Amino acid sequence: MEQLTSIHNQHVKDWKKLQTKKARRQTGTYLLDGWHLVQEAYKAGIDLLEVIGTAEQLSAHPELEGMANATYEVTEEIMKHITDTVTPQGIAAVVALPDSHRLPVEPLHGAWLFLDRVQDPGNVGTMVRTADAAGFTGVVVGQRSADLFGPKVVRSMQGSQFHLQMFEGDLQKWVADFKAVNAPVYGTQLNPQAKNFRTVEPKETFALIMGNEGQGMSNDLLSQTSDNLYIPMRGEAESLNVAISAGILMFQLNQNLD
Amino acid sequence: MEQLTSIHNQHVKDWKKLQTKKARRQTGTYLLDGWHLVQEAYKAGIDLLEVIGTAEQLSAHPELEGMANATYEVTEEIMKHITDTVTPQGIAAVVALPDSHRLPVEPLHGAWLFLDRVQDPGNVGTMVRTADAAGFTGVVVGQRSADLFGPKVVRSMQGSQFHLQMFEGDLQKWVADFKAVNAPVYGTQLNPQAKNFRTVEPKETFALIMGNEGQGMSNDLLSQTSDNLYIPMRGEAESLNVAISAGILMFQLNQNLD
Structure with missing residues (x-):
């Protein structure tokens, strides 16, 4: 020593x-x-x-x-x-660091969280921790999100990175991979076609995309989702913190732990 | 000027x-x-x-x-x-500041959030903001919680203090007042009698208590609740951030906004 x-x-x-x-x-x-x-x-x-x-x-x-x-x-x-x-x-x-070039275990299975340009390290870490508690299988962080292994993210994850498959990658490609196996990909942008999150029938394999704190999801991704979900709330939309929204949605969509 | x-x-x-x-x-x-x-x-x-x-x-x-x-x-x-x-x-x-000596509008009605010794200003502010979005009527902060009107709490509340009835007070007394009108008071401590939060039939008037980040609710309050709720999760209990737990519970218990 x-x-x-x-x-x-x-x-x-x-x-x-x-x-x-x-x-x-x-x-x-x-x-x-x-x-x-x-x-x-x-x-x-x-x-x-x-x-x-x-x-x-x-x-x-x-x-x-x-x-x-x-x-x-x-x-x-x-x-x-x-x-x-x-x-x-x-x-x-x-x-x-986990090897960012490895591929996910095939076939794609379970509940996945995709983070699209989420900037705040505390939000990223808290969402990973919540995904773990909600029984998710993996998290994919797209480009221009807070780095998964920075000190603040690591502090907020509280070790959940060891219980999940963790990837950094091109979310467009990940979305396409999920759709190729007929697994729904849920966006979270409020638009006229958005569905109340409580009306979605939970499936075993799906991906949920959370977007940037200010701007939400990128349009490129939004155009590829199977459905967009919204959380009915009082007052103006976007009035929930992104990590809180993610928590509500993840525990609604992944109920196989009950 | x-x-x-x-x-x-x-x-x-x-x-x-x-x-x-x-x-x-x-x-x-x-x-x-x-x-x-x-x-x-x-x-x-x-x-x-x-x-x-x-x-x-x-x-x-x-x-x-x-x-x-x-x-x-x-x-x-x-x-x-x-x-x-x-x-x-x-x-x-x-x-x-809102007048902390005024009394709530009688009769007690709607969904209320009670905060028992929640320490982190960001958690307090985020829970108030989430209570607002979830259509809650009021928030009561007990002694030894972060002060409701400190700079960090105010930043996190994002103005939700103007949409809710806000009180500081003796939570024991508030719990007794709710029970006196037969409104359930839900604790959030994991114990053998705790109920899965999804099995609770939402009522129009109730209170939900969230406790300290590390120690949870005080035993004095716990002994007075109508029921204790838990969120089924993977791995160890207490693995959700308190503000995330509160968000999941509030949106589950108060669904009259749909």
Whole structure:
């Protein structure tokens, strides 16, 4: 076990850089901050490439050394520096990004959430977490959404990334793939043809698309959906937060958990 | 119209102080930041005690002077200072807090949301906004929840406070009042007696209690509820964000908008 005390150490610099998308892509890794995430990763059989802990945490949990490929003891100052957290728990791990070039398990099956240019990291993370709780199979994030493995998204996902199939990709292609197997793709733009979400007969395999916080879904995608759903509400439309709408729709459409 | 250029001006200091609960209570006022909130307040017939704008916004909207009891032209620096916003829109207003000593319209009627020690301002604001969209009648915030009129809550409510009856109060008393008129009060704690939320027959008058993010509802309240509801989900319980759970439950329980 290596002991690091300076924030100028090269390891520390490398971990800090994982806050940027560029460094995550270059190294193919991202950082998990805190006990819950590290444990969720371990339970899911994810390789802990590097475990980083304060002296206090590492000595309280000697089992960590056996769990990790490499273990580093760092100061609390370093921990704050690399996690960008005011009061970090004193434990973090570096794990591999899921391979974004792999293909989904064929045939396409189950409930999927597609995110079309959702910008806010908290919204993206919360929707992934909610998709997990709602028993969804996978999440696909299109281009120009918040990066799935940035620190805020990872914090909001709370480990749900280990329970779902996670992809980044071209949503147009994903929509076409679902339609090719006769699975409905539901848009969520209010328009005159939109259907009350409670009138949709839930199916086992489908995709739900949530759009940008301000502008909603892109027109290109909208023109390809099987149906558009709306949530009847008082007052003006668009008055629900996108993550709240997603939660209501996901639990309505995927009721096979009852 | 008074023109202010210094952040040391007494008006500016007073507005800045409205970021604290103490000053809001002492003055009986709070601050609305941005066009949407100011317009929502005006549409709802709320007195705009003071309108504060940059030269650019005030000259583009001469109608503002007629809408407000008093108008102040300020610099962008002052605007940033009092709103605590990086890029404020250049318009704000001071309005009165709702009278927390008034009583609800009798008889108790409609769907109500009770918040028991919900800590996160964004969660509180989002739940109020969602209650509005779901056609709820009122929201009651118990002690030790985030203050309803702090800047972050106000930002997240997006003006929904003007469409709902809003109270701060003793939730024990409110629960007793609902039960006295035979209206169900639904708790949201997972326990062996909890009911799947989809099996509840929606009623016109009821209250739904959402609890603290970490600890859930207080036991005192829990012992008084008519029923406890749970949302069936994959994996461990408590794995939904409280605002997401509230959204799913509110739209399930209050379907009279369809």
